[in-house]
Amino acid sequence: MIELKGVAKTFQRGDHVVRAVTSVDLTIEGGEFVTVLGPSGCGKTTLLHMLGGFETPTKGTVTIDGQVVTGPGRDRGMVFQDATLFPWRTVSANVAWPLEVNGVPKRAARLQSAALLEKVGLEKFGNAFPGELSGGMRQRAALARTLAMEPSVLLMDEPFGALDAQTREIMQEELMRLWQESDLTVIFITHDISEAIFLGDRVIVMGVSPGRVIEDFKVELDRPRTAEARNDPRILEYRSHLWGLLAHAPSSPSGNGSQIT
C-alpha cells in the first residue's frame, strides 16, 4: 500500500517559488492500476518523482507498506517517456542490465532477458540496437528492463505519449494484459482522457496553479479489460465528466502546448 500524507513540493525558480504540488493525500492499494490525469504543469511528473524517491517532498511523507520513502529503490521501477535505453547495448543487453548490476551471471541474465523480451513481444529483436527500433518497440524494451528489476510498483510517466494513436492503443492493451497477469501496482501518468479511463481502476485528476488533486475518480469498467472495453457505453459518460473537470480547471500560464485529448 502506498500512502501520501500532506505531500507538497515547491521549487525555487530565480526569486519566486513554484508550488508544483500542494498537499496531496492519497492511498493506493497494492495491485491497483491508478492513472493520473491533468493539464501540463500540474505537477504529475513531480508527484511521480516523489513516489520514485528521486525528489523529496518539501512537506508531508510518502510511505510504502509503512516504510517512508527516502530514495529510489528497485521495488519501484520507473519507465521514462523517452525509454532511456543505452544506445551502445543491444536490446537484450539493455534488459539484462538491472540483472547484471544485481550480480546475476551474464548467461543467466541473458536467459532471463530473453524471457522478458518474449513477454513484451520483442523476442525477435534481442540482438538489435535501440537505434534500430521504432518508438513503440523501444518503450516495450524499456518496460522489459524495468520488469527485470522485479519491482512491485511500476511508475510510468506518459510512456506512450510520443507514440502514434494506433501504436498507443496496442501498447495500452499489452500493458493491460501484462498487469492483469501480475500483481503489480501501476501508477500511470497521461494527458489522454481515453487512455486514463481505459487503463485505470481510478483516475486521479489534477489541477494546476497550484498543482493539486481535484478528483479521485473511480472507473467501473469490467476487469479483466480487453480491447472490447473501449466500446463500453459508460466510457462516453466518463469522458464528458473528466472533460468538464479539466475544462473548468484553470490552465497553466506556462503551459507548453500539451493538450488534453
Added chain:
Amino acid sequence: MDNISRGSLFLKVLGICVVLGSWQTFAILSNNPLIPELQTICLKFLELARDGELAAHAKSSLLNGFAGLSIAFVVATMCGFLAARSWVFDSMLHPLVSLGYPVPKLALYPMVILILGLGGESRTAQVALECFFPLFVQSYAGAKAVRPHMEWLARNVDAGSWRLAKDVILPTALPFLFTGLRIAIPIMLIVTTVTEFIGDSHGLGFLIARSSAYFDTASAFAVVAVLGALGLLADRLVVYSRDRFVFWEKGTSL
C-alpha cells in the same frame, strides 16, 4: 562512387597539386639552394629511407610521443571523470586546470631536462604534460554529458559508482575521448619534434635540426613530410576507430 564524391576527390587532389606546383615554381624561380625542388626532396627521402636512419629516428619519435600521449590519456580521463562526478575534485582541479591550460608547457622544458635528463624520458614527460589539458577538457565534458534520466535509471537499479562509470559514463564520454585524441595527436607530434631539437640525438626532430645545421634543407623537408604523413595516418586511425567503437552515433566525424 557518385558524382559528388568523385568531384570532391578530384578537388582534393587538385588542392594538393596546386600547392606542390606553386612550391616547385617558387623553387625554380628563386634559384636558391636552400629552397629545394620537389625531386631533390624525394631523392633525399629515398636516401634517408634506404640506410634505415629515417625508420630508426621515426621509431624513437613515435615511441616517446605515444608513451606520453598514453600517460596523458589515462590520467586525464580519470581526472576528468572524477572532476565531473565529485564537486570536491571539481573544486580542487578547477583552478589548477584554468591556470595550467594557457601556460605554454614548453616553458617548463629546461626544468624537465634538469630533472629527467636529455633522453627520451624528458620528451615523454613533456608530451604528457602538454596533451593532458585538451584530453582532460574532453573527458570532463564527456562525463558531464550523461543524460539525467540515465543517471536516474542507474539510481533506480541501485548501480554502484564503478558500474555507473563503466556502463554509463564511459560509453557516454567515448565520442568526447576520441575528439580529445584528435586534438592531442598533432600536439603530441609538435612537442615531440620540438623537444628533439635539443636532446640526445634521437628522433625526427633531431634529424631536421641536424640537416638544417648542414644547410641540407632538402633532407629537412623530407623529414617534415614524413611527420605530416605520420600525423595524417594517426588521425585517420582515430577517426576509423571512432566510427567502429562509437557505432551508435553515425556520420558525425570529419
